[in-house]
Amino acid sequence: MFRSREKTCIKIQKSPNDRFKRTQGKYRLSIQVSGRRLPKMLSIGKEIMDRHPIEIQIEKADKTIVAEDFDTLLDIYTDDAVLVVAPGRNAKGKESIRKAFEAIAVYFKNGLQVKQNGMAILESGNTALVLANTLISAPNLPVTERKATYVFNKTSDGNWLCSIDNSYGHEIINKKT
Amino acid sequence: MFRSREKTCIKIQKSPNDRFKRTQGKYRLSIQVSGRRLPKMLSIGKEIMDRHPIEIQIEKADKTIVAEDFDTLLDIYTDDAVLVVAPGRNAKGKESIRKAFEAIAVYFKNGLQVKQNGMAILESGNTALVLANTLISAPNLPVTERKATYVFNKTSDGNWLCSIDNSYGHEIINKKT
Numbered sequence: 031m032f033r034s035r036e037k038t039c040i041k042i043q044k045s046p047n048d049r050f051k052r053t054q055g056k057y058r059l060s061i062q063v064s065g066r067r068l069p070k071m072l073s074i075g076k077e078i079m080d081r082h083p084i085e086i087q088i089e090k091a092d093k094t095i096v097a098e099d100f101d102t103l104l105d106i107y108t109d110d111a112v113l114v115v116a117p118g119r120n121a122k123g124k125e126s127i128r129k130a131f132e133a134i135a136v137y138f139k140n141g142l143q144v145k146q147n148g149m150a151i152l153e154s155g156n157t158a159l160v161l162a163n164t165l166i167s168a169p170n171l172p173v174t175e176r177k178a179t180y181v182f183n184k185t186s187d188g189n190w191l192c193s194i195d196n197s198y199g200h201e202i203i204n205k206k207t
Numbered sequence: 208m209f210r211s212r213e214k215t216c217i218k219i220q221k222s223p224n225d226r227f228k229r230t231q232g233k234y235r236l237s238i239q240v241s242g243r244r245l246p247k248m249l250s251i252g253k254e255i256m257d258r259h260p261i262e263i264q265i266e267k268a269d270k271t272i273v274a275e276d277f278d279t280l281l282d283i284y285t286d287d288a289v290l291v292v293a294p295g296r297n298a299k300g301k302e303s304i305r306k307a308f309e310a311i312a313v314y315f316k317n318g319l320q321v322k323q324n325g326m327a328i329l330e331s332g333n334t335a336l337v338l339a340n341t342l343i344s345a346p347n348l349p350v351t352e353r354k355a356t357y358v359f360n361k362t363s364d365g366n367w368l369c370s371i372d373n374s375y376g377h378e379i380i381n382k383k384t
Binding site for chain 2: 108110111112114120122148149150152153154155157158159161162163177179181183193194196199200202203204205
């Protein structure tokens with residue numbers, strides 16, 4: 031609850047019948063100005079609250095790739111994660127993945143842009159598969175869509191980490207590693 | 208070593224420098240007839256021995272789907288596996304998956320054919336992602352290629368089981384489940 035000196039009060043409360051879930055939590059916004067409750071109850075934050083934690087992790091990964099903040103980026107991977115650097119070429123483990131991203135950054139003239147253009151997540155126990163339309167571009171690369179496939183594993187403390195990062199999707203078939 | 212009464216001897220021996228691995232084991236075949244070693248050493252079984260155990264599981268799954276042997280098929284799935292029945296429609300758990308396959312069999316006039324036309328497997332710890340070009344056909348369906356994506360998990364006894372079965376690949380994006 032936040033109360034400013036002007037007595038404008040913004041109260042965010044959980045709907046009584048909803049159990050709080052990170053992915054499905056629903057909140058109601060009640061706005062009071064000078065003690066008077068505004069008549070309309072608004073549902074807010076649904077878009078944010080409905081996002082799967084993996085979607086938030088991927089967004090974080092994309093931002094850190096663009097910012098070349100590889101320390102933060104590596105936090106999103108499991109220790110023995112596999113990154114497809116190019117069809118037929120994989121990096122395994124955090125140190126190899128860091129080196130690969132450093133090389134990728136240089137290759138793309140330190141101007142790589144990454145964003146997702148649609149995504150689906152399939153979850154089974156502590157494993158999840160992500161299908162994503164990933165858009166990348168760079169000073170030396172026009173906007174290119176990749177049919178990316180990612181696998182995430184949930185840790186014992188409920189954190190989703192990427193164990194397999196294959197932005198090339200089916201392009202890797204028949205490419206010997 | 209097998210020795211028949213005719214003194215024909217087939218000796219299968221491991222190459223001395225190869226450590227035995229299910230996926231990478233290499234065997235040499237030495238054929239002796241009446242005690243005389245044939246001059247040519249043959250490498251056999253490489254194609255079989257190089258196959259990833261997941262590839263063998265998928266082949267088994269395809270055969271059981273064609274044979275409508277759903278008891279054997281279900282052995283390949285984890286208890287809480289997810290099957291994409293159609294984009295936007297998932298079956299979760301063995302009983303739901305069985306019902307879905309029974310319905311699929313009827314839908315395809317009990318004549319569904321499934322085979323893989325190229326596959327890549329990415330492994331990280333006890334999790335693996337499979338990208339496959341899956342060909343399906345039926346009396347009421349011309350040969351159709353799907354960009355399939357499967358996730359397998361390795362059990363404590365080393366068996367790979369399918370936890371996510373999405374033969375539709377990226378087609379499921381933007382389909383609400």
